[in-house]
Amino acid sequence: MKYKSQKVAYWFFALAILLFSLQIIYGFIMGFARIGMDGLHEFIPFNTARAVHTNLLVVWLLTGFMGAAYYIIPEEAQTELISVKLAFVQLISLALVGVVAIVGFHFNYWEGRKFLEIPRELDYLVVVNVLLFLGLILGTLYKGKRRTTTALVLTMGLVFAALLYLPGMIWFDSQVTDSFFRWWVVHLWVEGVWELIMGGILSYLLIKLTGVDREVIEKWLYVIVGLTFLSGILGTGHHYYFIGVNKIWLVVGGVFSALEPLAFLAMALFAMYMYKKGEKSHPNKIALFWTIGAAIVSFIGAGLLGFAHTLPQTNIYTHGTLVTAMHGHYAFWGAYAMIVLAIISYALPNMTGRKRYNVNTGHYAFWLTNIGMLGMTVAFGVAGVAQVYLERKMKLDFMDVQNEISIHFVVLLLCATMFATGVILYIIEFLRFGQPTDEAVLGENTTEE
Amino acid sequence: MLSKSQARTFFLGGTLVTFLAFIGLTVYSLSPQNDQTNHDQITEGVIRGKHLWEVNNCMGCHTIMGEGGYYAPELTKVYERRGPDFIKAVLKTPIPWQPRGRKMVAYEMSEEDAQALVEYFQWIGELDLNGFERIVSPLSQDK
Structure with a gap:
């Protein structure tokens, strides 16, 4: 770490962690409601809890990506950020929009469009905020001495993510067209441009942690993001099978979404190969765990579990059931949550000067969150498969089925408790690092712990 | 062995081709003659x-x-x-x-x-x- 302005990333990471904690609390509210304990229904009905849970997910991940960009881009471009003050303005305005949206959800101030519940008036503020963010990143890159592939891929991901937000702001009279373009945002984000962001962060971390030559890592980064778009763009079709559009999507979506795991497989192999090939033994083992873990878990969650129900012949039964929740939880965790936690784990010692590289709390946080999330995924999966058979094959009524499968949500809550314990330990570690300092940034005052 | 510029061409070319195909399919499936929604x-x-x-x-x-x-x-x-x-x-x-x-x-x-x-x-x-x-x-x- 060489640039003082990188310190601004710390505050984005802190906000991301705070929002992540809130997301988990609302997840518990939903989990308890599913086993009949919905005492908060008058104040936080399920649809409010769900909107908060999913939107906090999107916002904390985006906040983490922004923090990652503020940390990575100055180092890659070899220059200070063009304005730290404006970066703080962007952070505060982002937090304000987020708070207004989340509070608004409790008072019916929303749009019932899954993942895009933020009302359109606030959408415009989001656009302004993101434009400010992109202005700062692109301005820094323009001013910089060096333009690397890692920085380019990360920035392309962020620019495309901003552009793809726009189709979600258009009003359509038809529910079908509305859904069609909603997936332009949601799918092309999570199975498209966010993978560029993930690839960019992964590439940066592998260069730093393994010491493998940048040219080698960045060449394979191109191949991976190439595979991502080659499969992911037309793979959008797997959301179009059964929403009232042409049958051609059954073929196109089926073929291309079946190819989507290839990008994640390539990413997992890439990370493991670079780790083995690397001659450098970086002392930050916890960051290495999160980095390699992200590559492997994203392959299982997004790749394999996505493939398990992506073909139309299977999806016709699983579409709209808890099977989707199974895939969603493990995919978001592996692909995006873990990579954000990886860059935070890598950056914290460098920003604060406290080399807490190998402490037990950090390792417990890694394993408890991962085992807990795996258990939650299995619980969702068992509940989802049971739902498919009972509801769609045996023709039982929806609520009869829900009562039958509620036991799996007890298991889910137990696993979620383990997961939350891991997150609490991660937060304790985050707090123990303290705040960033100029001395640490410039490498003048570091202490091994 | 694949060079970095070849890898970049694969990324940019593949993205462009699939994106154009996606736009074409979108226009096709939302055209009035293919309407399934009344x-x-x-x-x-x-x-x-x-x-x-x-x-x-x-x-x-x-x-x-x-x-x-x-x-x-x-x-x-x-x-x-x-x-x-x-x-x-x-x-x-x-x-x-x-x-x-x-x-x-x-x-x-x-x-x-x-x-x-x-x-x-x-x-x-x-x-x-x-x-x-x-x-x-x-x-x-x-x-």
Whole structure:
């Protein structure tokens, strides 16, 4: 770490962690409601809890990506950020929009469009905020001495993510067209441009942690993001099978979404190969765990579990059931949550000067969150498969089925408790690092712990 | 062995080709001759119903066309399964609807709003969903 302005990333990471904690609390509210304990229904009905849970997910991940960009881009471009003050303005305005949206959800101030519940008036503020963010990143890159592939891929991901937000702001009279373009945002984000962001962060971390030559890592980064778009763009079709559009999507979506795991497989192999090939033994083992873990878990969650129900012949039964929740939880965790936690784990010692590289709390946080999330995924999966058979094959009524499968949500809550314990330990570690300092940034005052 | 510039060409070329194909397929599938939605039957009531569906975030609990919260019943075929009077009763009641233990918000809708949502559900129920309409709500087939 060489640039003082990188310190601004710390505050984005802190906000991301705070929002992540809130997301988990609302997840518990939903989990308890599913086993009949919905005492908060008058104040936080399920649809409010769900909107908060999913939107906090999107916002904390985006906040983490922004923090990652503020940390990575100055180092890659070899220059200070063009304005730290404006970066703080962007952070505060982002937090304000987020708070207004989340509070608004409790008072019916929303749009019932899954993942895009933020009302359109606030959408415009989001656009302004993101434009400010992109202005700062692109301005820094323009001013910089060096333009690397890692920085380019990360920035392309962020620019495309901003552009793809726009189709979600258009009003359509038809529910079908509305859904069609909603997936332009949601799918092309999570199975498209966010993978560029993930690839960019992964590439940066592998260069730093393994010491493998940048040219080698960045060449394979191109191949991976190439595979991502080659499969992911037309793979959008797997959301179009059964929403009232042409049958051609059954073929196109089926073929291309079946190819989507290839990008994640390539990413997992890439990370493991670079780790083995690397001659450098970086002392930050916890960051290495999160980095390699992200590559492997994203392959299982997004790749394999996505493939398990992506073909139309299977999806016709699983579409709209808890099977989707199974895939969603493990995919978001592996692909995006873990990579954000990886860059935070890598950056914290460098920003604060406290080399807490190998402490037990950090390792417990890694394993408890991962085992807990795996258990939650299995619980969702068992509940989802049971739902498919009972509801769609045996023709039982929806609520009869829900009562039958509620036991799996007890298991889910137990696993979620383990997961939350891991997150609490991660937060304790985050707090123990303290705040960033100029001395640490410039490498003048570091202490091994 | 693959060079970095070849890898870059693969990324940029592949992205461009698939993106153009995606745009072409979008235009094709949304063109009027391929309409599976009875688009000409989207009345003011259906539009009003969609608006109410959104402002109340019904999708946060229910699902429609398989999209939603998985917490409350799938409503694609609710018009066929339950009929307009039942739907209106649920939407207008001042007491939270609570079938077998799971509560719904009491929306206390006006007759006009409830009617708009009924028209919306009726329109949704007639969509051609490429076979999913036969799977999504098996109970409706027995009515």
